[in-house]
Amino acid sequence: MMRLYSSFKQVLGADMAGPLAALLIVLVVFGLTSPQFFTAATFGSVAFQLPELGILTLAMLLPILTGGLNLAITFTANVAGLTLAWVLQTNGGPDAGPIAFVLGSLLGVSVGAASGLVMGLVIAFTRAHPILVSLSMMIFLRGLGEFLTRGGDISGFPAFVAPIGHGSLFSVPIPLLILIACVAVTHIILSRSRLGFATYMIGSNIxxxxxxxxxxxxxxxLVYVLSGAIAAIAGIIMLARFNSVRIGHGESYLLITVLACFLGGINPFGGFGRVVPVFVALIVLQLLSSGLNLLGANQHLATAVWGLLLITVMVLRWTSVRFFKKNR
Structure with missing residues (x-):
């Protein structure tokens, strides 16, 4: 038994046990209770709904690994989307060309990185608590967005923007491909770079x-700059998916990103965690939401179940740690 556990830990990592077990439970339960669960429509819906939440979760993951938090990710995403929308509107709106889109996207990512830069500088040099700093940035970005849009939506974009949020490449959703690319880059940064090593070191003991x-x-x-830039990418995808920009888009994702990080084995105090288990946890949460929708459950019930799932995972993780320490 212990030899099998050691092999599993070497191949996948001990932190994959919880997300994989949750994934198996979700597949079995909804496969038995809903005949429509194992269909192409269900998994296609998951593939299109997962990316924006997944990329925002990556933006949340990096600060958590340092023992911090970024509560401004959703509003950073929306302000980046507003930046792209402004560039497109000033260059013809629906008639804007690809160059305007590329420039607007780069400017939007720069705006996201700038918000992370401000937070990072304040946290690093004043040692203010990341929750207070990111909360202040969140309030600022929300107020700025409401002022610029007067609480309304901005729409009317070129037709070539829509496939980024709804299109497919070789039958794979384009947003999912962007998410996979972001997951791969984040994994490489954390596991193969000096920045990743330093991030874990700071989270363990600054x-x-x-x-x-x-x-x-x-x-x-650098961590908060990356967090802001990644959140900006999510804002661009939301613009393409909704075909509009509003400062409140995706506001409900904030707490779910924290839930996904903890479900994926990220230490809430920093210093430990990997990207791949978090990615699996995201799939679990999205499948859980889709399965409950197929059963006719209210979305608020799905949120309650997410919270119950997090509590269950934390209890199981504590139990497994005690068990293996005792047997060792």
Whole structure:
């Protein structure tokens, strides 16, 4: 039994056990209770709904690994979308060309990175708590967005923008391909780069990281810059999917990104966690939501079940840790 556990840990990692078990339970339960669950329509819906939540979760994951938090990810995404919408509107609206879209996207990602830069600088140099700093940025971005849009929507974009949110490439949704690319890049950064190593070190013990020669201020700033840039990519996808921009789009995703991180084995105090288990946890949450919808359940019930699932996973994780420590 212990040999099998060691092999499993070496191949997939111990933190994959919880998400994979949750995935298996969801597939079995809804496969037995809903005949429409194992259909192409269900998994196609999951594939199109998952990317924006998944990319926002990656934006949340990086600060959590340092022991922080970024509560401004959804409003950063929407302000980035507003930036892209403004560039398209000033270059002809529905008649804007691909160059305007590329420039607007780069400017939107730059705006997202700038919001992360401000948060990172404040957190790194003043040692203010990340929750307070990101909450302040969230309020600022929300107020700025409401002021610029007067609480309304901005729509009327070129036709070539829609496939980014609804199109497919070789029968694979384009938003899903973007999510997979973001997951791969984030995984490489965290597992193969000095920035990733320093991120885990800061999350484990920031004082020890500082004494070991790591420039903790620089790392914190880079982490929040990356978080803002990734959130901006989610904002571009939301613009393409909804064919409009509003400062409140995706506001309900904020707490779900935190839930997905913890379900994927991320230590809430930082220093431990991987991208792949979080990706599996995202699939579990989206399948759970789709399965409940097929059963006619209210969306609020799905939210309640998500919370119950998180509590269950935390209890199971604590039990498994105690069990393996005792047997070791």
């Amino acid at each position: 004082e020890a990281a500082r004494y070991s020669g790591i420039n903790t201020r620089k790392v914190l700033v």
